[in-house]
Amino acid sequence: MKKSIGAKPIVFPTPVFIIGTYDKADKPNAMAVAWGGICCSDPVCISISLREATYTYANILQRNAFTISIPSEAYIKEADYFGIASGKIEDKFSSTCLTPVKSELVDAPYVKEFPFILECALLQSVKIGLHTLFMGQVKDVKVEEDVLTKEGYPDIEKIKPIIFNPANRTYYGVGKCLGNAFSIGKK
Amino acid sequence: MKKSIGAKPIVFPTPVFIIGTYDKADKPNAMAVAWGGICCSDPVCISISLREATYTYANILQRNAFTISIPSEAYIKEADYFGIASGKIEDKFSSTCLTPVKSELVDAPYVKEFPFILECALLQSVKIGLHTLFMGQVKDVKVEEDVLTKEGYPDIEKIKPIIFNPANRTYYGVGKCLGNAFSIGKK
Numbered sequence: 001m002k003k004s005i006g007a008k009p010i011v012f013p014t015p016v017f018i019i020g021t022y023d024k025a026d027k028p029n030a031m032a033v034a035w036g037g038i039c040c041s042d043p044v045c046i047s048i049s050l051r052e053a054t055y056t057y058a059n060i061l062q063r064n065a066f067t068i069s070i071p072s073e074a075y076i077k078e079a080d081y082f083g084i085a086s087g088k089i090e091d092k093f094s095s096t097c098l099t100p101v102k103s104e105l106v107d108a109p110y111v112k113e114f115p116f117i118l119e120c121a122l123l124q125s126v127k128i129g130l131h132t133l134f135m136g137q138v139k140d141v142k143v144e145e146d147v148l149t150k151e152g153y154p155d156i157e158k159i160k161p162i163i164f165n166p167a168n169r170t171y172y173g174v175g176k177c178l179g180n181a182f183s184i185g186k187k
Numbered sequence: 188m189k190k191s192i193g194a195k196p197i198v199f200p201t202p203v204f205i206i207g208t209y210d211k212a213d214k215p216n217a218m219a220v221a222w223g224g225i226c227c228s229d230p231v232c233i234s235i236s237l238r239e240a241t242y243t244y245a246n247i248l249q250r251n252a253f254t255i256s257i258p259s260e261a262y263i264k265e266a267d268y269f270g271i272a273s274g275k276i277e278d279k280f281s282s283t284c285l286t287p288v289k290s291e292l293v294d295a296p297y298v299k300e301f302p303f304i305l306e307c308a309l310l311q312s313v314k315i316g317l318h319t320l321f322m323g324q325v326k327d328v329k330v331e332e333d334v335l336t337k338e339g340y341p342d343i344e345k346i347k348p349i350i351f352n353p354a355n356r357t358y359y360g361v362g363k364c365l366g367n368a369f370s371i372g373k374k
Binding site for chain 1: 188189190191192193194195196197198199200201202204221222223224225226227228229230231232233234236255257260263264265266267268269270271303304305310311313315316317318320322324325326327328329330331332335336339340341342343346348349350351352353354355356357358359360361362363364365366367368369370371372373374
């Protein structure tokens with residue numbers, strides 16, 4: 001039997017994306033975002049949604065660019081801090097001792113210590129309500145060599161990305177492999 | 188050291204959303220989608236991206252509605268099949284012996300056997316490239332009672348949602364709880 005819980009912003013899973021931007025004074029900033037995902041395969045685009053009150057919101061509009069750095073479980077404290085503190089008040093890279101690296105492709109920094117990076121040029125923004133959706137075209141994906149498989153693709157089991165659970169605001173790791181897509185449902 | 192792998196549609200995690208729609212003849216259809224996520228908290232909105240070639244694409248535009256049913260690990264074969272077969276040719280509910288339930292709030296069916304359901308009214312669509320982003324306003328969330336906690340919120344550990352890994356097209360389960368968000372990064 002299903003129970004109605006009302007129109008709540010809950011789905012499973014949601015990601016932990018760390019959004020890298022520069023402010024007017026070229027200070028690098030990092031913010032945690034769980035509302036987002038891939039929105040087009042060709043051109044490769046990704047969307048993230050932000051409240052206008054965030055520091056990152058204005059930064060993206062000023063520079064027309066952002067990066068997404070995906071943290072490993074080992075950096076869960078830093079990732080969570082990026083979602084608590086505001087770049088308006090704090091220098092979040094200094095506070096965490098993480099290293100901002102200027103992208104050569106877009107006008108935004110990424111987090112050196114995180115294993116998986118997407119560099120995005122702002123394609124469009126769509127004001128919805130409390131949140132505005134920013135669509136970025138992915139210019140490149142950069143991956144730490146030690147989390148690549150022999151075949152050269154990123155290994156989720158080595159990356160150890162974090163899952164955000166919006167139902168009770170907790171974090172989870174990735175569990176066991178359950179099978180191959182476009183395959184186990186063929187019967 | 189980071190290695191460039193080009194502009195590939197890969198992030199971690201991506202979801203397994205089963206999109207429920209009706210076609211012109213009122214036949215219920217279900218399709219698996221991994222490109223999507225929450226895009227606004229107020230009003231609660233969710234985006235999914237589809238290729239125009241899919242059966243679901245036209246169904247959503249005709250009915251201005253869709254549902255998202257989140258399958259448990261136990262239904263991974265059915266979920267994968269929903270991403271392989273096309274509703275143009277097959278009656279996917281009949282093939283899987285799953286039950287379409289007509290939403291009372293929007294003109295679309297959901298999957299009775301899946302534990303977590305969102306009923307969405309189409310708010311807008313944004314043509315990007317190969318994919319078009321459909322933004323739905325969530326009218327209600329319905330959850331199986333046996334996957335709710337005592338406090339009444341959906342329990343990710345009971346729901347057991349599936350994670351899609353686009354890097355090598357595999358499925359994963361959710362792993363261990365890593366900590367509380369907006370908390371463990373406070374130091």
